[in-house]
Amino acid sequence: MSPRALYFLVAALLMLVCLASAAVYYCLRGRRSSQGTWESLLKRLTFVDRDAIAVIALDVIDESGQQRRDDNSAIMGAPEIWKLIGGWDGMEALEANCTVLIDLAFFVQQWYPEKALVVAEQLRLNAREIQWHVERLKGAAKSGHLESSILMNAQRAAVTYFLMTRHVLELYESRNLAMLADLQKAL
């Protein structure tokens, strides 16, 4: 066997194993998300202080979700935001809840696809945005620039979460009362 043939065989088999493993893993993960029950999805939610999130979010947006331009807007400092959000634990809880919220929206979309598509897509994009902000914060922490990154990313993540949870409540409001009551407690 020539060295080149050996390299080819090893590279091809490695690539095959990686592709097959990724396909199986993500297929199972996708199936788990789509087959979860309402109760099992709710159990995955982590507690987030919604009042604190509302305070952070309403510092820069109004109740309709528009950016505030008055003199009293954007007055919170980075330490205050970081404390209210609960530090790293709070950010990770936000990130984890985003994943669950997508699955919750997916649950409604699966059974009522014609009416939930737009809201579900909005939720998904919001969740992705929060994940992006958290990743940026992690990067900033590693490079020692966490303080300056908080105002930019942590507050933005809180605003997105605040708007997103409102989207979820609106979504479930138009679907099922019993589900909404559970969701309001969990969020």
Add this chain to the structure above:
Amino acid sequence: MHLTGLDFLLWAVSFAAQVALLFVLCFRRRASAYPFFTTYISANVVRTIVLYLVLHFGPRAAYFYTYWSLAILDVLLQLCVVYEISSRIFRPLGSWAKDVRGSFLCFIGISIAMAAALTWLADPHTRFWMQVLIIRGNLFSAVLMSELFVTMITLSVTVGLPWKAHIAKIAQGLGVWSVMDFLIETGHSYFGLSQKTGVYHHLSQMRIAVYIACVAYWIVTLWRDAPAPRELSGQMYRELFALQGLVGSQLQSLRSRRRS
């Protein structure tokens, strides 16, 4: 080229299965919903007939050129099917999801580079340069397709975009087929044609058998109807009105907190 009875049997079964699938696509009115997939299956039916006729009635060189031309068409149509599937998954509201575009294009670039690198590394033993071309071409397309399908699965689950009923079945079949094809083409490239032609031949038979299994899967799954969406009940509509007051009071609470 010496063909055995098993070769002709696999050829005939493959042809019959593809015709049956084409019938299902037209009779169950899936053809208009999945035009590229229907074209891909139609082209495979035509390809089988043309290659059979050229093998029996045409000169030897004609088979090579026909095979190669149709193989390029096959890869192009598979790429069109990839586009059809990805556009159904990653365009939930009619336009490409903004968080997917960049990642998907990046993954496509990486997939092409990796497929090209692996194809370059392959060094099959053959008697003629044309055989090297065929083996490497088949390997490249098999690697690329399997990478693209795994990319679509990975990306859709990561970003949270679901696969709808029939498109999921088409993708599952093509995904399994492309990964198995990758494995078989690795064998083709490794063993080559010069000495162990028996291995090459058996792998080719296995390739057709896997494809027949995938076509059978599509026949069954595309014949069945997709699960019907549920209708909102009257009670849920009534509950909706009762709920509006509840959510309104929640918003009021938020507003008062902001003012305080």
